[in-house]
Amino acid sequence: MAMTLNTLLEQRSLDLSLVAEGDAGDLDAPISWMHFSESPDPTPYLEGGEILLTTGLLMPANAPDERHRPFASRLVDAGVRGIGFGIGVQHDAIPQWLVYQCEATGLPLFCVPLATPFIAISKAVARGISDNTGQNFARMYRNQQRLLRSVHTLDPVSTIVSRLAELIGGWAALLNPVGSIVASSHHALPVDMDSLADALAFSVLGEAKFTVAKGYDIAIFHIASSTKQTLGYLVSGRKGNKGSIDHPLVAEAASLLSLAVTGTADSNRSLANLRSTMTRLCLEGDADTVRRFADDVWNGMPVQPLVALRIIGRQDALEDAGRLFEPFRRTLAKNTNLAVFGMVDGDMWAIVSQSNARSCTEQLTHDGRLTVGQSSGVTWPDMPRARHEAYQAGAEALTSGVPLIRYGSDRSAATLESVVEPSLMRAFADLKLAPIADLTFDLSTGPHTAQSGADTTIRAVDVLWAWLRSRGRTEEAARMTGMHRHTLTKYLASSPKHCTSTLPTPASPPNCGTPAVSRASGTPWRNRNPSDEPEHSPNKM
Template identity: 30%
Template sequence: MQPTVQSLLDHPALALGLLTPSAQLPEGALAARVAWAHSSDLADPTPFLDAGHVLLTTGTQFGDDAEAGFAAAYVGRLRETGVAALGFGTEVIREGTPESLVEACAAQGLPLFEVPYRVPFIAIARTVADLIAEDAFARQAWALNAQRAISLAALRPDGLSATLAELSHRLGAWVGLIDATGSLDREAPADGLGQPLLGEVVGEARSMLRRGQRASRTLVAGESTASPQRMTLQTLGGGGALRGVLAIGDSPELDQAGREVVTSVIALAGLALEQNRDLDRARGHLRSGLLRGILAGDLTLAERVATEMWGPLPSAPMRIAVTDAPLTAVDRLTELLELRVEERGGRLFFGRDDEQFVLVLEEADSGLADEIAAEFELPVGLSDPVGTGGIALAHEQALRAVERARESGSGVVHFDEISRQGVLAFLARTDARAVALATLAPLTEHDAESGTALLTTTRTWLEHGGQFDATAQALGVHRHTVRSRIALAERLLGRDLSGFHARADLWAALLAVD
C-alpha cells in the first residue's frame, strides 16, 4: 500500500502528532499519497519539492527576526507546490512548534505534524521509501498473478471471452469488445454497462474504426447523467486492418501495473482476432468457390457444403445483391456478413467474386442491402426476386443495377427501377454521352447563338409522340411555330425526323445527356 499522510501518522515507531485539527483540513487531505519525504530549513524550499512530498523542517527559518506574515507566506508556497504535509522537528532548534505556523497551516488546510526529538528525519524518509517499495512489490506481484490467470483463461475453449472476463474480475471494471463492424461482440460482466453509456462507447469505437489507424482514447461517458464514467478505448490489430476496439471502465487498479496487464490482454486479443482472420480468409475462399457453382446453377454441392458449414441456403423467392469490395472495407464487411449469416441460421449466403461481394438473400432480408450501403457508403445493386432456376439472370440484373448505383457513388439501386425506364434508357446510360453531345451540338449551339429553343422544342415534341398540336399546347406557342422549329432542327441535324428510327436515335441522345 502506498504511504499516505494518515499512514505516517498511524505508524507507531514514528510517534508523529497532528497539530492541525482534522476537521479543519480539506476532505481527503490526510488520505493524500506521499511520494517522498524531504528535509529543508530554507525560507523557500519549493524549488526542490514536488507535489506529494512531505517536507520536514527544524524551524531555523522561523527565528525571532522572521517578519510578520512569514509563516502564512511560507505555507502558501508549500500549498501551491502541492506539498502533502509539513513535519516540524521540535527541541532541535527551538522548543515546540511556532504558533504562527500552526495557525497558517490550519487556515490554509495543510496538514502539520510534530516530530519528537527522538525520531530522526531519516527514519521518516526511510519509512516512506520502505512503504513505496512494498507497494511497488505488491503491485508487481498483483500484475504477475493477473497475467498468469489471464494466460490460463486464454487456453479455455472460448479463450477470448474467458480472457475478457478475467480482466474484468482483476480490474473490478466493465470490459467490452467492439468488433470490426462496430458492434458490441462480448462484454464482462454481461449487461454491465447500460444506456446511454454503452451507446457512447460503441459510437466512439466506430469512429476509431473508421479512421483505420491504431489509437487509444479516453472517453467520459454519460457526462449528462448523474453517474458519468471514465472509459479507456484501445484499437486491436494493425493500422489499416483493425480487428476491433477494447473498452475498459474506470478502475483504481489502472496504475502502471494495471496498464501492463491490459497491454498483455490487448496482445492476446489481437492474436486471437488475427487467428480468426486467417480462418475467415480460408472460409472466404471456400465461399467464393461455392458462389461460382451457385451462379452456374450447380446448387447440389453448394447446398451440401453450406448446410454443414453455415446452414441451408436461402429459399425461393430470393434476390441477388452485388456490391463493390474496396480493400479498406473487405474485412469489416466480411465480419458483418458473417454475423448476419449466424443470426439467420445460414439462410443468407455471400462470397467474393473478384472485386465484388455477391449476396444471395431471401426476400425478407432485402433490407440488408440498405444496411451495407449506409454503413460502408458503397453502391449496391439488387435484383428482382427469382426462383432457384433464375439465379444467373438475377446475378446479371444485380450487376446492371450496381453499375447504375456507382453513378451516384453509393446507395441501393433495384433492378426494377431500371427496367421500368426501358431498354433505350439503359443503353443511353452506358458510353453514349460523348456521342450524344456531338449529335445534339447543332441544336445547342444554335440556341446559344440565336436565343432559340430548338432543343427544348424537339424534346417536348418527341415526348408528345411527334404531335404538333399537343407540343404547342405544352409549350404555350402556336403549332406553326412548332412546325418551323422542327423543320429547322431537321436541317441543322441533317436528318429526317418523320421516321421512327431517327426519332428513337435522337431520344436516346437526349437521355444520354440527361
C-alpha cells in the first residue's frame, strides 16, 4: 500500500490530529515526500505529491497579509497533499484564517504538537515510501513469475492473456495482424475493438500506445517476431484514468506473447487434428476408446444424457465456436461445462450434456454467424443416431434460414407434419396399410404357441409398429409384442399382401411364411415353409 496521509495520521506515536479533511479521496492519495518551509510561497521548491510542514513563523495570527492571502490555493495548484502545522513555536493554535483557506480550497490540514519533532514525521514518511517501494518490487516479481508460468501451460497464448487481465484487474485481448480477436480474457469485452482501429496503426515494430475509452485506461502493444514480422496486437484495459494500468506488466506479457504465438500455432494444429479424430470416434459410438485420453484433450467428458451439435459456418466463426468450448483457458468467467468437440468433415461437432445444451446453443447463435443442428438426447452407445439427427437438423436449419433446429421439434423436418398436410398423410397411410389393416397372425399353432387363456391372435399392424419403434431390432420388438424372436422373424419375412381379407379365397393357398387368419372370415391361411427359402432381414421388408 502507498504511503498516504491517512496512514500517517494512524501512527499514534506521532499524535497528529486532523483539522481540515480536504476533498474526498485526498487522505488516501499517495505521498511522494515531505518538505519543511516557512516561506509564504514554497511552490518553486515542490514537485507535487508532498506534505508541507510549517510552524507559521512568518504567518500573521489574525488575518492573512498580502503574501499569505493565496497561500492555500497556491499549494493546491502545486499538487501538495496536505499541510502539517506545528503549534507551540510561533502560534499556540493554527490560525483560523488558514483553517478557512484549507476548507475552502479542499486542502487537508493537520496539527503537529510541540512534542512531535518534524524529523519524526520525515522518518515515518520515508519508511512508508521505502516499504511501499519494496512491496511494489515484490508484487512485480510475483506477477512476473505468474506470467512466466503461463508459458508452460497447454495453451500459453490464451493463458497469458487471461492471466494478464487477472493481474491488472481488468481485461485483455490478443488480436491478429488484421485486427480480429484471437484470444480474450472475457467473452464480451467492454470496448469494441473496431473503435481502436486508429490506435492499431503502428509505424514502428514493438511500439506501444496508450489511450482512454469508455472510462478505461487502455494500453496497446505491437507484437512482432524476431524476423520483424507483425504477429498481432495486445490490447489491455483497466477502469480508471490514463496511467492507472500496470504498463511494465503489460509490456512483459507482450514480450512473452511474441515468443509464444509462433510455437503455439504448431501445437494448436496438432491438438486440433487430435480432437477431430477423437470426436469422429465418439460420433461413431466408440467413446470407450477415447475416454482414457479425454482428460488431456478436453479436460474430461460430459455427463450423460448427451446431445450432438453440428455447428456450421465460416472458418473464423467456427474458430470462435471452438474457443467457446475450450477448457484450457484460464479466464475470469470460465465455463466449467465439459464438451467433446472437434472439426469433422468441414463442420464443428460438439457433444455436450443435455442439461447444458440450451446455454451452449444460445452462445453459439447469438451473433448470427453460425447455424446449429441439435440431436435428441442419447447415451454414448447411441451417438451414431445422434450424429445422424444433428446432421439432418443442421441441413434443415440451413435450408430454412434459422440459426438453430432441434431434431424432432415443431420446426424440424424430423416431424412428418412439417412437410405433409395431416389429412393427406392419413389418406396415404390408410391406402398403404389397407392390405394388412384387418390381418392377424394366429399364435395358437406352430412351435411357439400362446399361453393358456391368453389371446391367440395378434394384429399384423401391431407387429409392424413394434418393429418400427424398435428401429428394426428384432429382439426388442419381440419383447414389445410378447413373442419369441424367431416367431417375429417369420412373421416379418411373410408376404401379407397375398393374405388380405378383402380378396376372394384363391384356389391354392398362397405361401406366406406363417399361419395367418382373416379377422373378417376367420379362414386360416397356410404359409410356405420358411426353410424352403433363404432368411430375409427385417430391414428388407
